Amino acid sequence: MEEKRKHPRTDTEEPAFVSSGGSVMRCVVRNVSLEGAAIDVENPAFVPQRFRLVMANDSSIVHECQVAWIQKNRIGLTFIDLK
Template sequence: MDDKRKHPRVEIEELAYVSSGGSVMSCVVRNISAAGAAIDVDNPAFVPQRFRLVLAKDSTVHDCRVIWIQKNRIGLAFIDG
């Protein structure tokens, strides 16, 4: 399958947090690029369509929107802004 992404993704395994409306849920970032990421969560049903992704290592914050969900993995696009 051809990868049609504009930006190459880097495979990582980094702790992060889904933050929205005062609630926070831990997740693991599996890959990341300048335009988005894929994360693993315990229960995708609790992840809102738009949220902030906070990387634990350096507290980098990305505003995100959900693009796809496959089992416990969620594909995200970073929102410019």
């Protein structure tokens, strides 16, 4: 299959949190690039369309995200540039 992403993704297995409106849910970041990421969650039905992705090992790393796609428990994210 031909790769269509502008930026290559780096595989990882980093714990993180989906944060929105005061609620927080654990997730695992499976891969990441400059423009987005893929995360695994227990129940994708509870993940809002837009949220903050906060890295568990370094809470200073926060990405504003929008859901791009969902396949079973994996969610593809696009990072939103709020400039």
